[in-house]
Amino acid sequence: MNIALGDWSVSGNRAQDAAAQGTPLAIHASGLVKRFDGVTAVEGVDLAVPEGSVYGILGPNGAGKTTTLRMLLGIIEPDAGERVVLGSDRPHEIAHAIGYLPEERGLYPAMKAVEAIAFLGALRGLPLREGRRRGRELLETHGLGHAADRQIRQLSKGMAQQVQILGTLVHRPRLVVFDEPFSGLDALNQGRLERMIRGLAEQGTTVIFSTHVIAHAERLCDEVAIIAGGKVPFAGPVDLARDRIPAQVRLETRERDGVWRAALPCDARHEGNFWFFPLPETGIEPLLRALIEGEAGILSLSIERAGLHDAFVAIAGEAAARALEQDNPVEAGA
Template sequence: MTANAIEAHGLVKIFGRQRAVDGVDLTVPAGSIFGILGPNGAGKTTTLRMLLGILDPDEGTRTLLGTDHPLDVARRVGYLPEERGLYPSMKAYDAIAFMGALRGLPLAEGRRRGRAMLEEHGLGKAADKEVRTLSKGMAQTVQLLGTLVHDPELIVLDEPFSGLDALNQAKLERMIRAQAARGVTVIFSTHVIAHAERLCERIAIIAGGKVPFAGSVSQARDRLRPQVRLETRALDGPWRAALPADAVPEGHFWHFTLPETGVEPLLRALIEGEAGILSLSIERPGLHDAFVAIAGADAARQLEEDQQQESADA
């Protein structure tokens, strides 16, 4: 495998008068867990489909596993689309085998692996059950196992957590980490910041078809300075002049952005001024704060609305 599993430069996709994807650049290192984070309608699915060769870009270039003809390496890829779909009359292990056969895995081997994978994930008793009789979470697990059964080098998951309860979400997270531990590249789209923050080494934030940020989660969080929470015994004194201009009082507590000079000069001034430090904590901004700063309040609000709607539909 090449150093980068995916490279894309200036991807554009136009539907009618709408630029659904507008100049997207992406680099996904091989063996990494990469998240595309953004609200519904931001262009996540269209971007993934262009990377996979399901859609051709109107502008720009992309390479997948070292080739600019993605369909040529389709058998080395596992793809879970946003629109879930299994043949309802198929037995669970047959559904897994069928999906593997579409990627070149012999059907008999797919059936053997399908049974073994179901057993491994605590669904051995469901192997011979028809898909129509499975719960939503079980059916989604079957489809995910079908995505993995042929041992792909690259796994692409479009909104894989959508519709899953907390238990099945945790199970999926473990499966993603297990694949990455084997050296498999995993790229997934999501509108849930927590999943991206917990799982991803690198992310791309997408809003309105554009990618205003692509890099490590740490780099995204570093766009904002850490926040300080200070508790003092004294309410007033000469030490207050050392506090930053954005310091907000709340009784004996103060909240402010960590100065660029660091905390040491501030501590010295507080001690010398006899502020009486009772507690001091420094909190690094989370990915949610970084998302708001990078993509804007409207995109962040849309993310929250998407999650609320998904919870209501569950």
């Protein structure tokens, strides 16, 4: 199945490509559609998430991220399309193998932290006694041992969220699904969560998370799905998304003119002593040769690959990018 948006497309053959490379999939979804009261929230989403990878669903609030995750987990059923999660087309029946952190956080305020973790594990089939043992172990490991016997109402918002994250992991799932996990965390705890996600992947756990913060996806993800308006115009490796935009060359020369200028691309932009232009398809070597032979006097030359933010703008469009920036003004101003 192919879904086309302008010049961008995502192919349902990603699953076939993964199979050909011997890479098993933790999640394979094809043509997922969901409507609410006649309004289409998600339209024809295809995803292929390799086992052991960190996979991001990136888009502004209201793009369809949460609806997509809930369909994958069987919390809501799609109106059309198919999904297979850890080999099952009935993901709610394998809940013991999945950890899920919903966007709407919620713990019983009177529960002690360790009991909250054990309770969340019990919902996934873990015996309470074992959940308490693992809960204390997790709290100690993550620097929260002092809070084990404190009530949730006595914890800061960030600490309570960390407790819920640990409750998502206590039953040692094969697949972890986080919906906007960084929301509400300060910079220090965001860093801790990033390290936790990397650690899970190193252990072979598949992690999929939704976010409207491009920086988290760029730092963590092997692959991403860019979602806007309920559609996915791109799904695949982060590097492939970035490579859709040619790398940019920044050249500084001592000389301002000479025969070497004929070697510059016609769309080169001149600012002061610097030239800016896309990396030629022939590579940088022929240009370097012409610059040297023409005695341009190269003072500096750098090649910069496009970032994921630039790729998002090119793939999803300016309107989606503006919505993303409105959701996260701190990153937009960084």
